[in-house]
Amino acid sequence: MDLNTATWTKSSYSGSNGGQCVEVALNLPGVVAVRDSKNPGGPSVLTTPAEWGLFITAIGRRR
Known part of the structure; x- marks a missing residue:
């Protein structure tokens, strides 16, 4: 996949x-x-996006 058009955002953490x-x-x-x-x-x-959402949700439960 060509990632040249990706807009990257650094984690706030x-x-x-x-x-x-x-x-x-x-x-x-x-x-x-x-x-x-x-x-x-x-x-x-x-x-x-669905897998990413599950990952973010799981991280949120660990705080």
């Missing part, structure tokens, strides 16, 4: 010290892309 940083692109049709912001040219994980 990512620190500014260059540590564990995650970016997500929600603007792609039928796909949610996730990547490491320290390595933007590296691999991205692709998932469906």
